[in-house]
Amino acid sequence: MTGHSNNxxxxxxxxxxxxxxxxxxxxxxxxxxxxxxxxxxxxxEPIPVGQGTMMSGWGAADGLEFKNGLEMAAxxxxxxxxxxxxxxxxxxVDTREGGPDTVIQAFQRLIDRENASAIICGYNLATLExxxxxxxxxxxxxxxxxxxxxxxxxxxxDPDRFFGCFQTDPSEYWYGEGLLNYxxxxxxxxxxxxxxxxxxxxxxxxxxxxxxxxxxRDNAQRYGFEISFYDTVQIPISEWGPTLAKVREDPPxxxxxxxxxxxxxxNFMLQFAPNPTPSLVYMQYGPSLAQFRxxxxxxxxxxxxxxxxxxxxxxxxxxxxxxxxxxxxxxxSPASGVQTYDACHLWAIAAAVAGGAGNPYDGDDQNxxxxxxxxxxxxxxxxxxxxxxxxxxxxxxAQTNDPSLGMPHQFLQVQDFMRTPVMVGPQPYAVAxxxxxxxxx
Numbered sequence: 001m002t003g004h005s006n007n008x009x010x011x012x013x014x015x016x017x018x019x020x021x022x023x024x025x026x027x028x029x030x031x032x033x034x035x036x037x038x039x040x041x042x043x044x045e046p047i048p049v050g051q052g053t054m055m056s057g058w059g060a061a062d063g064l065e066f067k068n069g070l071e072m073a074a075x076x077x078x079x080x081x082x083x084x085x086x087x088x089x090x091x092x093v094d095t096r097e098g099g100p101d102t103v104i105q106a107f108q109r110l111i112d113r114e115n116a117s118a119i120i121c122g123y124n125l126a127t128l129e130x131x132x133x134x135x136x137x138x139x140x141x142x143x144x145x146x147x148x149x150x151x152x153x154x155x156x157x158d159p160d161r162f163f164g165c166f167q168t169d170p171s172e173y174w175y176g177e178g179l180l181n182y183x184x185x186x187x188x189x190x191x192x193x194x195x196x197x198x199x200x201x202x203x204x205x206x207x208x209x210x211x212x213x214x215x216x217r218d219n220a221q222r223y224g225f226e227i228s229f230y231d232t233v234q235i236p237i238s239e240w241g242p243t244l245a246k247v248r249e250d251p252p253x254x255x256x257x258x259x260x261x262x263x264x265x266x267n268f269m270l271q272f273a274p275n276p277t278p279s280l281v282y283m284q285y286g287p288s289l290a291q292f293r294x295x296x297x298x299x300x301x302x303x304x305x306x307x308x309x310x311x312x313x314x315x316x317x318x319x320x321x322x323x324x325x326x327x328x329x330x331x332x333s334p335a336s337g338v339q340t341y342d343a344c345h346l347w348a349i350a351a352a353v354a355g356g357a358g359n360p361y362d363g364d365d366q367n368x369x370x371x372x373x374x375x376x377x378x379x380x381x382x383x384x385x386x387x388x389x390x391x392x393x394x395x396x397x398a399q400t401n402d403p404s405l406g407m408p409h410q411f412l413q414v415q416d417f418m419r420t421p422v423m424v425g426p427q428p429y430a431v432a433x434x435x436x437x438x439x440x441x
Contacts, residue, residue, distance in 0.1 A: 032349045032352065032353070033077065033080040033081060033083075033348065033349065033352055034080060034081065036084065036352040036353060037080065037081035037082070037084060037085060037352070039081070040081045040084065040085035041081060041085065042077075042078040042079075042080075042081050042082030042085060042086065042087035043085065043087070044082070044084075044085045044086040044087070045086055046086065046087050046088070046089035047082070047083060047086050047087070047088050047089060047117050047357050048089050048091055048110075048114045048115050048116045048117060049070070049074065049088050049089065049090050049091070049116060049117060049118050049119075049120060049344070050090075050091050050092075050093070050107070050110030050111070050114055050116035050118070050119040050120075051066065051067065051070050051090065051091070051092050051093075051110075051119065051120055051121055051340065052092075052093050052094075052095045052103055052106035052107055052110065052119065052121055052124065053066045053067055053092060053093075053094070053095060053121060053122060053124075054094070054095050054096060054097065054098045054124065055067065055092070055094040055095075055096075056094055056096050057096045057097045057098070058097065058235075058236050058261060059097070059098055059123075059261075061262060061263075061289050061291050061333070061336075062122055062123070062289065062333075062336045063094075063095075063122065065122075065289075065332065065333050065334075065336035065337040066121065066122035066336065066337065066339060066340045067092055067340075068324075068327075068328050068332065068337045069122075069336070069337035069338060069339060069340035069341035069342075069344070070090050070092075070120055070340040070341070070344055071090055072323075072324065072327060072328075072337065072341055073340065073341045073342075073344035073345055073348075074087075074088040074089070074090050074344060076345075077344065077345065077348045082348075083348055083351050083352050083356060083357055084352055084355070084356050086356070086357075088344070088348065091110055091114040091116065093106035093109055093110055094106070095124050097126065098123070098124035098125060098126045098127065099126045099127070100126065100127045100128065100130040100131070103124045103127045103130070103131050104127075104130060104131055104134055107119060107131050107134045107135070108134055111134070111138045111140065111360045112360075115359060115360060116140065116360065117140060117141075117351075117357040117358060117359060117360070117367070118140055118141040118142065118143070118347055118351075118357065118367075118370075119135065119140065119141075119142045119143075120142075120143050120340050120343050120344050120347060121142070121143065121144045121145070121340065122144070122145050122336065122339045122340055123144060123145045123146050123147065124144070124146065125146055125147075125148070125206060125207070125208050126206070127146070128148075128150055128207065129146065129148065129150050129151055129154045129165075132154050132162055132165050135162075135164055135165055136161045136162055136164070136165070138360040138361055139164065139358070139360065139361060139362060139365075139367055139368075140164055140358065140359075140360050140367050141164040141166070141347060141367055141370055141371055141374070142164055142165050142166065143166045143167075143168045143343040143346075143347060144165075144166075144167060144168065145167070145168055145169045145309050145339045145343075146167060146208075147167070147169050147170070147171060147172045147175075147208060147308065147309070148167065148171055148172060148207070148208065148211075149171045149172065149173050149211060150207070151165070151167040151171065151391070151392055152167075152171060152390050152392055155390055155391050155392070156390060159390075159391075162391070163368055163371050163391075164367055164368075164370075164371050165391060166343075166371075166374060166388060166391050166392070167391065167392040167393065168309070168339070168342065168343045168346070168386060168393055169308050169309035169339070169383075169393050169407060170308050170392065170393055170394060170395035170399065170406075170407060170409075171211075171392060172208050172211045172212050172215075173211055173212070173215050174215075174308065174395045174398045174399065174409065175212045175215065175258070175284065175306060175308070175409075176211075176212045176213070176214070176215020176216040176217075176218075176219060176258075177215055177216075177219050177398060178306065178395070178398045178409040179216060179256065179282060179306060180216060180219055180220060180222075180223040180225065181223065181398065182306075182409075182411050182425055182426070183223070183225070183254065183280075183282075184223045184224060185425075186434055187224075191433070191434050192280065192434065192436065194253035194254065194280070195251065195252075195253045195277075195278040195279065195440075196251075196252065196253045197224060197225050197226055197253060198225070198226055198227070198228035198250070198252035198253050198254070199216065199220055199225050199226070199227055199228065199252055199253065199254045199255075199256050200227075200228050200229050200230075200231070200246070200247055200250075200252040200254070200255050200256065200279070201213045201216055201217060201227060201229070201230045201231070201256050201258065202231045202232075202233060202243055202255065202256070202257045202258070202259065203230070203231070203232050203233070203257075203258045203259065204232070204233060204235040204237075204258065204259030204260070204261075204264075205232050205233065205234050205235055206235065206259075208258075208260070209258040209259050209260065209284065210232070210258075212258040212284060213230065213232075213256070213258045216256055216258075217230060225253075225254070228250050228252045229246055229250070231243055231246060233259065235259055235261065235264065236261055236263075236264055237259070237264050237267075238263075238264065238267050239267075239271075240267060240268045240271045240272070241271070243268075244268075244271060244272060247272075247277055247279070248275065248277055251277035251278060251279060252277070252279050253278075253279060253280065254279060254280045254281075254282060255277075255279045255280070255281045255282065256282045257281070257282065257283045257284060258284045259283075259284060259286075260283075260284045260285040260286045261286055262286040262287065262288075262289040262291040262292035262295070263291060263292075263295055264286070265283045265286040265287065265292055265296075266291070266292050266293075266294075266295035266296035266299075266300060267295070267296075268283075269281070269296045269299040269300045269303065270295075270296060270297075270299050272299070273299040273439070276439035278439070278440045278441070279440075280304060280437060280440070281302070281303050281304065281437065282303075282304045282305065282306070283303055283304070283305045284305065284306070285305065285306070285307050286305070287300065287303055287305040287412070287414060287421060288305070288307050288310055288333065288335040288336065288412075288421075289333045289335070289336060290331055290332070290333050291333075292414075293414065293417040293418075294331075296417065297417055298417055300414050300417050301414055301415065301416065301417055301437070301438055302413070302414065302415070302435070302436075302437025302438050302439065302440075303413065303414045303437070304411065304412070304413050304424075304434075305411075305412055305413075305414075305421070306409060306410060306411050306412070307335070307410050307412070308395050308407055308408075308409050308410065309338075309339050309383055309407065310335035310336075310338060310339075310383060310410055310412075311334055311335055311338045311382045311383060312382065312383065312384060312408070312410070312423070312429055313422070313423045313429070313431045314429065316382055317382055320334060320338060320341075320382045321334045321420075324337055324338075324341075338381075338382045338383055339383075341382065342379075342381035342382055342383055342386070345379070345381065346374065346377070346379045346381065346386055347370070347374065349373075349377065349379065350370050350371075350373035350374040350377055351370045351373075353373045353377075354366070354369040354370045354372070354373045355369065357370060358370060374388065375388050375391070378404070378405065380404075383407055384396070384403070384406070384407040384408050384429075385403065385404050385405055385406060385407060386407065387400075387405045387406065393406075393407050394406040394407070395407055395408070395409050396408050396409065396426070397409070397426055403428070403429075408426055408429050409426060410423055410425075410426075410429070411423070411424050411425040411426070412424065413432075413434060413435060415432070415435055
């Protein structure tokens, strides 16, 4: 069960075993790359690596961090000798709102103009994986964090064609059932006494949010909860009055918001705070970004949220955060940048082991060899363990009870908006206990 209280001694014992080789994923990568590179400097012909990212529009707060993460990883890998002596050269195209037409155009440009050997992205959620055909036609490797069940449908439909498409985090479905498991753990261990067993679900009008909301709805009864209402809001959204009216009419024990844009979620809390209900407020992913706390201020204290793709708050994670903020500033968001940082390190190790990166439309199938290595390697990154099944990462503890094979479903709480949110689950990664939100007496 993920909701039991923090056990610092067991956590220390676990982490001692996982971090003895040194701090940071760079340390782990150094051993593999240094061995394969055999002391060669990164002085050969550059390997173009692309990224289509939302550097403008509603997703820019994340998109700019995805750019930072790839740049930081490339610098570190090049300092280790690159990939068999060839440095990585990042190229970026703005995908604006992240829609399929814009993303496809961006990817085609990266492949045809820049000759990208791989495309390493965060998320472009609105594509519904339409970009997979562009990747398959070029025969290159593509990593993303779209967190989508559709990835598995497309990959399983033709694994040979989509060999190079990797989802470097678990699908969004697991957010729903994982939340119910965590809430049941808090309730059953007495860390939280719900006002009632009702959950109000508020989903954004996007596939990602709806899949999570449906997972909560469909599994609630098994965990001893019932759904009081299910609301879908158009996004972006700044005025939450109609939704809050429904919440206040029948106050639930939990308000579950599966929309993820940080500014929208901060506005919800600013409008909730003057007249709160005795409800635990859970939000999806958005509070990971500093923008959420900057806009919401004191009103966001007590908010619980989850992510399956962010830096752990252990020795490796803390070292990464320090290095990231030293490079990009205190107001940067390492929890977003780490997504492309980890993926780039993973791909670079696989490419080095496979004998080098391939080219687009490469007839010798070198990119297939790289993809084969990505499936074979279990990579311990800043976010946890990357182990691919159906070219998608697994989550711990819902998909696997082995933390060495799954990325932890991280539950975090904003306990002081002036500080980084703290991880309150799952074990053995938690660094703090859950606190009852200040608006619940």
